[in-house]
Amino acid sequence: MRVLLAGVGLLALVSCTTPDTVTLVQGLGDRPPTVTVEGSQDTRVLTVPLESATLRGRGVQVETRTPGEVRALFGTVLDATPTPTRTYVIQFATGASTIPLEADDTVAALFADVAATPVVEVAIVGHTDRQGSVEVNDRLSIDRAVAVREALIARGLKATLIRVVGRGEREPAVATADEVAEPRNRRVVILVR
Amino acid sequence: MWRLALLLVCLPSLAWGQETVGLLKSTHGTVTLERQQQHQAATPGMSLVVGDVLRTGPPPSAAALVMVDDSRFVLGGNSRFVIRQYTFNATTQAGAGHTGLPTGTLAVQSGVLGKAGSGNTLTVTTPKATVRVQDAQVGVYAGKE
Numbered sequence: 001m002r003v004l005l006a007g008v009g010l011l012a013l014v015s016c017t018t019p020d021t022v023t024l025v026q027g028l029g030d031r032p033p034t035v036t037v038e039g040s041q042d043t044r045v046l047t048v049p050l051e052s053a054t055l056r057g058r059g060v061q062v063e064t065r066t067p068g069e070v071r072a073l074f075g076t077v078l079d080a081t082p083t084p085t086r087t088y089v090i091q092f093a094t095g096a097s098t099i100p101l102e103a104d105d106t107v108a109a110l111f112a113d114v115a116a117t118p119v120v121e122v123a124i125v126g127h128t129d130r131q132g133s134v135e136v137n138d139r140l141s142i143d144r145a146v147a148v149r150e151a152l153i154a155r156g157l158k159a160t161l162i163r164v165v166g167r168g169e170r171e172p173a174v175a176t177a178d179e180v181a182e183p184r185n186r187r188v189v190i191l192v193r
Numbered sequence: 194m195w196r197l198a199l200l201l202v203c204l205p206s207l208a209w210g211q212e213t214v215g216l217l218k219s220t221h222g223t224v225t226l227e228r229q230q231q232h233q234a235a236t237p238g239m240s241l242v243v244g245d246v247l248r249t250g251p252p253p254s255a256a257a258l259v260m261v262d263d264s265r266f267v268l269g270g271n272s273r274f275v276i277r278q279y280t281f282n283a284t285t286q287a288g289a290g291h292t293g294l295p296t297g298t299l300a301v302q303s304g305v306l307g308k309a310g311s312g313n314t315l316t317v318t319t320p321k322a323t324v325r326v327q328d329a330q331v332g333v334y335a336g337k338e
Contacts, residue, residue: 018334018336019336020319020320020321020322020334020335020336021332021333021334022322022324022331022332022333022334023331023332023333024329024330024331025300025329025330025331025332026329026330027328027329027330028302028303028328028329028330029308029328031308031309031310031327031328032309032328033327033328033329034309034325034327034328034329035324035325035326035327035329035331036324036325036327037322037323037324038322038323038324038325039321039322040321053322055319055321055322060322070332073298073332073334074298074300074332074334076252076253076255076269076270076298077255077267077268077269077298077299077300077332078267078300078330078332080219080221080255080257080267080300081257081265081267081300081302081330082218082219082257082259082265082267085263118219118237119216119217119218119219119237119238121216121259123283125283138284163261163283165283165284166284167283167284167286168284170284170285170286191263193259193263
């Protein structure tokens with residue numbers, strides 16, 4: 001009991017004495033991370049992992065924490081961060097919105113993933129190449145996403161889990177000039193999260 | 194018509210005019226959701242909308258959220274988290290996410306709204322600071338109000 005009380009007392013002490021803190025844990029993706037901390041009188045920018053901004057009074061002080069200090073303060077919430085989004089890709093023929101038979105393995109892997117994820121959301125994102133107008137490609141990308149949605153529902157995926165998005169020609173997998181046909185850009189990307 | 198049907202499919206158990214901006218991915222211990230002055234136990238799978246307030250009980254209570262732009266938030270024990278504004282156009286990928294942490298511990302993993310150069314914004318406001326997150330995972334601790 002004494003140990004328990006001592007532990008509770010220590011936790012209470014920590015929560016009373018720890019100043020408000022913002023820590024850059026790690027960068028994500030290809031670009032360098034940037035965390036801007038704007039206090040009432042001071043703004044500081046964190047760009048290096050383990051840099052921390054501490055807010056004391058009206059000022060913002062920046063110091064580098066040790067990995068142990070960061071884990072002591074944020075370990076619980078960092079460990080509970082949901083797993084990264086998984087991506088599945090289905091390619092289409094020019095102008096087509098019918099799922100090709102070759103996509104069967106991808107669909108099977110997708111279903112296994114969904115079944116293994118307790119609380120799951122599936123975003124179906126249609127893309128086109130740059131052949132045709134933006135408006136036509138917007139429509140085609142949605143048609144492709146809807147075709148995949150219907151096919152997945154027909155195979156047993158719950159409709160309530162699914163979100164459909166058309167990105168048109170805005171996000172090519174392979175950069176091309178306008179009006180260039182590129183098979184790798186005619187695709188639907190399925191995000192499982 | 195099919196777009197309307199899709200919209201209906203995508204907005205389960207929400208009132209008209211409320212757009213889903215996130216999904217409650219997991220909870221641990223005591224987690225409550227306040228929506229339009231109504232309090233209820235928060236359970237995994239719940240859709241989240243602007244204005245929602247999540248509260249956690251003492252550690253090890255926690256809640257994990259995945260937002261529409263793929264940003265992730267994890268709320269630790271004894272925390273309060275508010276979705277102040279969250280807009281995201283999935284077609285153009287433009288929008289802004291503004292959240293609040295009046296008190297507690299939060300981990301943030303930026304998604305599309307936190308990509309540098311996109312013109313988008315992802316922020317967490319505490320009683321002492323506003324934190325803008327770009328291409329990063331951060332921890333935020335806000336002491337008692």
